[in-house]
Amino acid sequence: MSAFADLPRSERLLVARRGTAYFAQRLAELTDDDLDRDTLLTGWTRRHLLAHVGYNAAALCRLLDWAATGVEMPMYESPEARAREIEEGATLSAAALRNLFDHTVARLDEKWRHLPDAAWQAQVRTAQGRVVPAAETVWMRCREVWIHAVDLDNGAQFGDFPDIMLQSLLTDIVGMWRRKNRGDGIVLEVTGMAPVAVSDGPQKQVISGPLASVVRWAAGRGAVGLTDEVPDPPPWL
Template identity: 30%
Template structure:
């Protein structure tokens, strides 16, 4: 284990993820057959596609964590193409099949996380063979974002204003980090948290963007039209989808 592994943050994300997953499962359980095959908020994806993605994401992460404990590297996905193919295939399965597989996947993921020893969180995982890697310690927060953001994308009554404040703030930080090379950048002020930070390459005359943590997290993930956000000193920047 390296000194940079923040086990407190890892376990906090695990605890928050448990509650988020329970909310997601309850929403999925309310979906009728017609709802499953309706459009999600993601262009080109039905709700069945989203549930399939969440299922395969949990399976992939669980498999990687299981591999770490067995002393072998297991990529999250065999390839980017296989990931896309598997989502498409599973989305077309019967609703009870997809629902049961989702439940199985979240249980498998929870078991894989619970079995991790503290020193194992510092190891690295391949997203695909030979592709980018990430630390196992990042997995709980990664999955937390997948569950909360895509729960809103399902468009079944759970909105971004329902996100816990801690999640919204954490998502602002993670989404801002992915925009580190944005130029020109901007100054960001979270109006309900009293927090300010720079996003991207910020010049002295950079615009100041304001919004609540929830509205800002939604906007920085590339969703919505910026409702709830304001910009002083320039237009509201356009953010690509996460």
């Protein structure tokens, strides 16, 4: 199975930029009034989602500044501050929200383009408390833009994702479940791939289907195109 982290940096950045363009395309198809409607995320309108995606880019910029300068700059002051920022952002005008997305996307891309080579391996800390190299920000942003394009709920599908995204998302999600002792007994049977057991315990629930369908289910975005009816997946973030 291919891994996103094994790609050259230029190719990883290309996947992130493709995801940004994909999200932007779906956003452009929405009218300003459409932004008031719900997403696939419980309790969030498209306004909330757009604010989150914009502020996430700004938060990643802080991690890149940390990597470049050595001065600690957390993604968010606290989980409460992050939630408050999103709630307040959702009250902005549609034009302001669209501008927030465009502006923060441009800033993040600029930070990536100008980050010194040595700084890509500088250690920073994610909002979940993981210590990772600054290079991880590219994968973090890929997850945001590709998955949240689907969350806009206006036609984006996991089947539109590059295979490298789907394969790496599956690895990421299973790894998260294992680290958090979740998903005991789950076996993922992806068409054309060897089965993946989440734990060493007895097999209790088999999830079968094409790669895009299995990843969509595992990411908590619904059971679409799976072989059988299945329960909700364990949370992974």
